[in-house]
Amino acid sequence: MLILKPKFDFEISVEAEITPALALATDEEISNYQVYYGKDKAKLSDLFEISREGDDAKLLLDGDFSKVKWIGARMDEGEIVVKGDIGDHCGAYMTGGKIVVEGNALDWIGAEMKGGEIEVNGNVRNYVGCAYWGNMTGMTGGKITVKGNAGNYIGEKMGGGEIEIMGDTGDFVGTEMKDGTIVIHGNCGFVGGDMKGGTIKIKGNFELVPGFRKVEDGFEGDVNAGGKGKVLQL
Amino acid sequence: MIEVEIISGRTLDQGATVEEKLTDEYFKAVNYCELSEEDFNALNLSEGDRVRVKTDFGEVVVYAVKNKDLKKGMAFIPMGPYANMVIDPNTDGTGMPQFKGIKGVVEKTEDKVLTVKELIEVI
Amino acid sequence: MLHIKNGIVIDPKNGIDAEKMDIFVKNGKIVEESEVKGDVKVIDASNKLVVAGGFDMHAHIAGSKINVGREMRPEEMRTVRLVAGKFRASIGRVLLTSPAIGYEYAKMGYTSAFEAAQPPVGALHTHEELDAIPMIDKAALPVFGNWHFVLKYVAEKNWEKLRTFIAWAIERTKGFGVKVVNPGGVEAWMYGGNCKSLDDEVPGFGVTPREIITALIQETENLNLSHSVHLHCNNLGTPGNYETTIESMKLASKFSNDRRQVLHVTHVQFNAYSGSSWRDVGSGAAEIAKYVNSVDNITIDMGQPIFGHATAMTGDAPFQFTLHKLTGARWSNKDSEIEGGAGIVPIGYLPKNPIHALQWAIGLELGLLVDSDKVVLSTDYPNGGPFTEYPYIMAMLMSRKMREKELERVSPYVQKATGLAAIDREKTLFEVIQMTRSLPARVMGLDSKGHLGFGADADIAIYNFDPLTVDVTNDFETVYKVFKTSAYTIKGGEIIAMNGELVKEVWGRTFWVDATSKVEMEAIESDLDEMFSKYYSLERQNYGVEESWIKKPERLVMG
C-alpha cells in the first residue's frame, strides 16, 4: 500500500492522474511521478509525503485532497482509500477496482466509468457518472454509492451501471439516460427529461418533468424522446 | 418580514450608468429592491425606506421600491454589487452562479445603505 | 537562397516526370541556376521526390461554419497535437484550431488551402480566421447562389447588373471567385422547402436553379475571373442525384475558356448517387466520369470520405436539416440576411455501414475514373473527413492492392452498388501529383502555384521517397507514410517543416480578385442602396472588408 500525505496546503489545484498501479512501481518512479501544479510540472514527492505499507496495489490518500483532481482516473484494478475530501474527476473512465472516499467529493466523480465501484461517505457535487461535454454516453457500468447528498446532473446520459444516493440530490437526475439504474433515497429536483431508457427509483419528493405517462408501477417516458424510461417510487 | 423569490437583472438606468460605477447615478440605479404592492404595504413601507434582504448566501440593505407589475412574493434587485451580496454563488458545475430565483426574506430596517466603496470594503 | 540538389522532380505542368534535377530558389521564387550566387543553402534531395507544395482548393478552414463546429464539438478538440513552446499550442481531431490547420498542412507538404464557402456578410470573420492560419497561402470563395441580388437580376435577365454585382461582391468580401451552393434551394429553405431539381422554382423570385447557374457561369466568364463558377449542386446527399449533377454540368456546354474550365463541380461524391431511395442507392460515378471525360470545360473534386469522424458543414442549409433528421445528431443552422444559409451536423463514417461504405467507394471511383487533369483530390474538409488523410487517398488511387485490402473491411454492399472492385486502373505518381498540385492551381487560375518552373512561387515539398525505385502499387504503406510528413516543406523559399516537425512559423498571403475595373458600378448603385435599406440589418457603408484589415493581402486585378 502506498500512502500519500499532502506536504502543505495547496494554493491552487493539483492534477495527479494516479491509480493503484502506482503502488507497484519503484520508489524512484513514485517519487518522480509527474503531476501538475498550475503551470508548473511537479514531482509527486514535491507535493506529497510518500510512504509504503506492504506491497499490494492500494493507495491511501491521507489528508485533504479536495484540490487534487483526476485521482483514480482510468484505473482498472486495485483500491484507493481517501481519508479526507477528494477533488474533481475522481474515478473518471475507471473500468475496475474500488475507490472509497471518506469525506466529500467534487464534480465528475465516476464520469464515463465502465466498471468498478466508488463509495463516498460524505456529499458529492455535480455530474456523478456523467458524460463529458460533447460525448454521448455517461457511465456504462459499475456502481457509485453516495451516503450524503449530491448536486445536479446525476447519471445524465447514463448508459448502464448503478448510482445510489442515500441523501438528497439536485436537478436533472437521469436526464437523457439510456440504461442503468439510479436510486435516490432522499428528495430531488427535476427528474427525467428526454430519458430514453433505464430506471430511476426515488424515495422522497421529486419533480418529474412533463413527458411521462402514469403506468402501473410508476411513470414511463419521456415521450419527447420516444423513451421507455421508468421512474418509480422506492 | 416576508418571504420572497429574488430576481436580479438589467435595467435601463443600470445599463446607462454601468461605465460610471463610482458615481451617484450608478449608486441610485442599483441600490434598491422592487417589491409587489402587497408586500410593500405588508412591510409598512413608504418611498425612501430601507429594507434588509437576506438569503442563505448573504444580506444587504437597499432602498425599497414599489412595483405594481410584480406579483406578491417576488423581489427584483438590479444586477450589480447589491444584488450580488445575496444571490446564490453556486454554479452547480456550469460556471454560472444563480443570479435569478433565490429564496430569501425582506424586512424593514433603519440601517443605512452602504455606498459602492463601502460595500467592497465589507466583502 | 536555396539549392535543392539531385532531387527526383515530378512537375506535371512542365511535363517533368521523375527526372533528376536541381531547383534553385531566390526571393521566394523558383529561378534559374545563374541567379543564385553567394550564400546559398544546399538541400541534398538525392533519392528524394521533389514536387510543388500541395494545394487544397476546397476546404472549410475559416469562418463561422468551422468555428461553430469547434464550439459545438469539444470532443473534437481534445486531441493534443502540439504543446505551446516555440510554436502555438495546436489541438484538434478532425476539426482543428487555426494554428493547427496551418501546421498540419505544412507538415504534410501542403502550402496553399482555399476556404470554399465564405458567407458574404461574414466575410470579415472568414478573413480573421484566415489571418490566424500560419504557414500557408489562402483565399476564400464567397457564396452567390441564393443571394437576393443574384435571384433578382436573373429574374430580370439583367446581365450587366449581375456582372457588376459579382465584381462588387467579390471586391467587398475580398473574395476569390463565385461559389454557388444549392442555388435557389437555400432560399426555398427559408420557407421550409428546397430545390431538388434544376427546374424547381425559387419562391418569391420565379427563377430556377437552371437559370441561376447558367447566368452565373455566363457573367463569371464575361468577367473572365481567375476561377470559374464553383458549384455545389442541387439535391446533394439524395439517391438518384447523379442525374441532377450531370444535368448541371451540361449547363456549361455553351461556354469555354482557353485557360481553364468554365465550371468546377465540387465534392462530387456527395452528388453521385443512383437509385431511388436509401434502400437501392448505388453509384452514379461511372456516368459522371463518362460525362466529365467527354468534355473539356469541366473539372471536379472528389469529396472523398475518410472512415472515422467528420463534421458536415455546408451552405446547403436544407440538406443539413435532412441530415439531422436522418441521424438524430446535433444540428446548427444559420439563415443569413438575404444571402443564404448554412448548417452543421456531426457525422462519422463507419466502414461497416453500407451507406458510408458506398460513399467511400464512390469517391474513389471518381478519383480513378475521371481523367487526372479534371479531378482534384479533396475530402471537402471536414465534410468527408480530415485533410491529413490525403496521403491515404493518394495511396489508394495508386494501388489496386491497397484497395482490395480495404474492400475486405467495408460493407459488402459496396460490391453490388458500385464498380470500385472491378476498377483495374491505378493512377500513376505523376497523376496523383497532378491532382494535388498543378491541377488545383490551374482550376483556381493561379499560374505561380502548383509547379516548379521558373517564376513559380517557391512552395516546394520534398518527400523521403525515390519514385524511381519505390513500387507505388505494392509499397502502398510506404507511400501513405511518406506523404503524411514531408522531408522538407518550403514556403516562399523558407524551410517551414522538416520530417514532420515544424521549423519556422511563416504567414502566407491571402489572394483576392479585383474585377471592378471591368464594370461600371453606377449600374447597381441605386439597387444596392435600396436593398440595403430595406432588407439588410446593417448599413451598406459598414458592409465588407477593406484590404488594410487583412494581414498579407494580395490583390489580383482582372484585366
Added chain:
Amino acid sequence: MAEEVNIICTFCGSVCDDVQFDLEKFKGKKFCKLGSSKFSKKERIKAPMIDGKEVSYEEAIEKAAEILVNAKRPLLYGWASTVNEAIRLGVLLTEKVRGVYDQCASVCHAPGTLALIEEGVPGGSLGEIKNRADMVVFWGSNPMEAHPRHPVRYSVRAKGLLIKDRKDRKVVVVDVRKTKSANMADLFIQIKPGYDYPVLSALRAIIKGEEDAVPEEVGGVKKEQLKELAEMMKSAKYGAVLYGLGVTQSRGRDRNVENAIKLIQLLNRYTRWIIWPMRGHYNVVGAGEVPAWEAGYTYAIDFSRGYPRFSPGEFSANEILQRGDCDAALIIASDPAAHFPKVSVKHLKKIPVIQIDPFPNMTTLLSDVVIPSAVAGLEAEGTAYRMDGIPFRVKKIVDTEYWSDEKILELMLEKVNELQR
C-alpha cells in the same frame, strides 16, 4: 460646420451601425439611452497606476507582465467589451503564461454555449428576423431595457421582405415577471421562477401530439395556455425564439436552453423556426469566437498544461475564484467586482489584480495595477461581432492619449516573452 460621422455603437449586442455622430456637439442621432451614455464624456482612469501611484504605461505593463509570469495560475478574464484584435492577443498571452482564459459570457450566455454542445443551435441573423419572422418569442429576455433598439431595428416593429407592418407579426413574451417588454407583446405568459425547463418540455410534448403526458398546469401556466402557444408556434411561417438571461441565470441554466433548442428542432419539422440568444456586450460574441479558432473553445479555458482544455465547472472565473484556484488575475473590459457574487470577489481581493479599462469601476478599487485604455468604437478601431455573429469594424473617430487595449496587450506579450527568455 459640425462634422457628422457614421459610428458603430459599442454598448450592447445589437451593435447599431446607423448612428450619425456630431463630433463637435459630441452627440449622436438615433442613439438609445444606453448608446448615448456610452458615447458621452465621463470620468476616466487618469493614468496607469501601480498600488495607487501614477506611473508610465511602460512601467505598469512591465509590472503586469511580472505578476503574470510569476503566477502559478493566473486568471485572464473579461474581454467582452473590447475588439477581436485585443482578444486574440489575450488568448496568446494566456497561452504564454499558461493561465486560464475566461470571458463575460460565463456569467451571461455561456449556458447557451453548453446547450450548443448538446444540441447545436438552429439560428439566423437579425436581418432574417426582420425580413421573415411573423412570430417572435422573447423568452426570459427584456429588450426594452437591455437592447432598447432591438425591437425597432430587428424584431418587433422592424419591416422587411415579408413583414410589412407590425400587425404582420405576433410578439410573445415569456417571463417570470411582467417586464417593460411584456407591455409590447401580443401575448404575455408568466411562469414560475425556475420552471422554464418543464414548460419547454410540455410545449414539445403538445406539439408532438402527446399532450396526454402533460399535466393540467406546468410551472404556473395552465395547459390551455400552453396549447394556445404551441398552436401559435406551429402555425407561424417563420418564428424566432430570442432568449435572455432569464433562462441562462436561473434554475436549469444550460438545460433550459437545450430544451428550447429541442423545441426548435421539433418545430422545424412542421415549419421554420430559429432560436438565438440576446447577447449582452457589443463584442461578447467575439470574446468567444476568437478563442474558439485560436484554442478550440469559447470560455473557461485552462492552458496550465501548455494546451487548451475546457471545463466550465472548473475553469470558469467564478469556479476558479470560489475555489481559490488562481493566484493572480488580469481583468480587462469588465468589472467582476461589481458583477460577481460576493464569495468570488472575496478571493479577487486576496490576489494581485491587473486591470485594463477606460473607466474606473469597482474592480479598480481592488486592483494593484491599473492600466487605462482607449474606448473602442470611439477612440480605437477594431473588429466586433454583433449578437448574431455578423462582424463589424468599429471605428475610431476621435484622437486620444490613451493606449488601445491592443497596444497595451501587444507590449505586455512582448514583456512576458522577455521575462520568460
